[in-house]
Amino acid sequence: MNRCQCLTVSGKQCSRDAVKNGQFCWQHLNCQKIVKSKVKITKKAPIISKKPKTPQKPEIDQEIVYAYKDFNSDYNLGQPLSMKDFEEAYSDAKNEWLETMGEYLGEEDYDFDNQQKQIVLHNLLHMYPDKYTYEEPF
Numbered sequence: 001m002n003r004c005q006c007l008t009v010s011g012k013q014c015s016r017d018a019v020k021n022g023q024f025c026w027q028h029l030n031c032q033k034i035v036k037s038k039v040k041i042t043k044k045a046p047i048i049s050k051k052p053k054t055p056q057k058p059e060i061d062q063e064i065v066y067a068y069k070d071f072n073s074d075y076n077l078g079q080p081l082s083m084k085d086f087e088e089a090y091s092d093a094k095n096e097w098l099e100t101m102g103e104y105l106g107e108e109d110y111d112f113d114n115q116q117k118q119i120v121l122h123n124l125l126h127m128y129p130d131k132y133t134y135e136e137p138f
Contacts, residue, residue, distance in 0.1 A: 006031035064090055067112045067120075075121055077132040085131070089123035 016025035
């Protein structure tokens with residue numbers, strides 16, 4: 001059976017069972033104050049900050065930053081070199097070196113020397129032929 005849906009004089013829901021197939025008990029058949037649906041709150045809702053989160057910039061390896069600056073001081077590719085392009089070409093050159101020399105010397109012996117700069121230059125020109133150009137200085 002359902003509980004009576006009438007509010008008593010004290011403002012509380014009647015504690016009696018409703019009559020068969022009805023909403024109210026025998027005493028409240030002509031009820032004018034009906035219980036509103038209950039919303040049970042179990043815990044407080046979290047406070048949501050309206051301030052948008054600023055996206056975090058991915059951290060760039062300092063080794064690549066130094067190599068990028070060193071490379072840019074030696075080579076002019078006709079337009080500014082993007083860090084993303086350089087990082088890709090540099091990583092390819094370093095991985096190639098590690099595959100061939102790394103097992104003999106170890107990664108800590110990797111040096112971004114003139115030979116490695118030439119490999120990065122080659123990679124950049126090969127990967128982005130319509131973007132970068134390079135002419136040997138006289």
